Amino acid sequence: MKVVKFGGSSLASAVQLIKTLQIIKDDPKRKFVVVSAPGKRDESDVKVTDLLIEYGNAFIEKQPLEEIQNKIIQRFTEITDELEIQDVQKTISENILALADLEEEDPARIMDAFKASGENNNAILYASFLKKNGLNASYVNPKDAGIIVTNEPGNAMILPEAYDEIVKLRDREGISVIPGFFGYTKDGKICTFSRGGSDITGSIIAAGVMADLYENFTDVDAIFSAHPGIVRQPREVKELTFREMRELSYSGFGVFHDEALFPVFRADIPVIIKNTNNPEAPGTKISTTRKVNGLPVVGIAGDRGFCSLYLSKYLMNREVGFGRRVLNILEDFNINFEHMPSGIDDISVIFRENQLAPEDEDKLLTRLKEELALDEITIKHDLAMLAIVGEGMKSAIGVAARATQSFADADINLEMISQGNSEVTMLFCIEERYLNRGIRAIYDAYFK
């Protein structure tokens, strides 16, 4: 059996839903369908999830709700009218309006209940659409599916015991349509995954039902070696390992959520990324191993929004526990660091800017300077991390040399270089404003 996930772009309009119907009909093994909320119909459009966030904010701030409610209902009505499944529209409209009766104080929980209703109502809609077209399909609420998650609004994680329930879905008759993006806490509260989290639901269901394949349908023929908005017509990647995909997703490939790989990786279930608009294209396969085709690098990813703390102290190398004390102070500020390159007498800590509230910056620097008796401490903002990824890098010589030369030729100064022991990724920290130029330079160096 196969688990299929349709992303927001695949369900943005009636025309898109009709394409997905053919995909489901083409293969009777497609027994589990995980759906996102309707996404963007074109570049200028707004995703239903973003409309629901606007609705949730208006509700929290006790502002008028009618306009935004109508906008959301209208998005669904356009689809149900065109697909002639108007009977289900009444339920969806009522569900959207009922959000305004929510009795909940915590803004984060309110927001999750609002966000989740995009996927939930779309699953109700989608099951009705499949039935109308002669398929034996039914909607399954994530609670009934057994998707029990941690109590972290907007950032939930699946609990291990959830799999004991999810496996029971195998016995269901017909096609099960499951909303993506959210689960329930042990005490029955809705909690969403982080943004893009329907990919995670698909992976959880695939691992839970022990599927043969997890098919993730999106709007591109394959995963490309670089973001198609940055490099013109980048090369398609036929195969990736889980490790390569994890590194690329984490470093900025928005096409597949980085946390979504974990369940399928552990269960050793291959993933295929395919295009709803061109399902004949072979797509990109992600699995444990792949043939290394001679090229050391498979992809180049980049992400903005980092900052770097530079700490220096003469004879730091002699001080036992120095690193631990730095990290303890960071922990007090709830900062999760990404990288920590070090020299003899200095250490840098790179973390995402959103980890540190601007009003806390001075406090953090003062505490570090005083408690660690530093000679110097500085913080640099507006940095980007650029990652070069490929299993083939392990056995290739000169990968770093070629990259650093390309940065030099493109007139880009390197703030930091780091290569993990796995040798699957090499990371470069550069100024944010040079990120796209850097990606293009590195792409040309490895693929042209």
Ligand SMILES: Nc1ncnc2c1ncn2[C@@H]1O[C@H](COP(=O)(O)OP(=O)(O)O)[C@@H](O)[C@H]1O
């Ligand atoms: N390296 C990449 N390869 C393919 N697509 C990428 C890459 N990096 C970013 N993307 C973007 O990811 C988009 C698909 O992801 P997403 O918007 O989450 O789709 P969905 O609506 O199917 O969930 C593509 O349209 C593309 O612009």
Ligand SMILES: N[C@@H](CC(=O)OP(=O)(O)O)C(=O)O
């Ligand atoms: N709709 C949610 C979850 C999701 O996965 O959506 P998409 O498949 O459109 O990336 C979001 O926008 O975050």
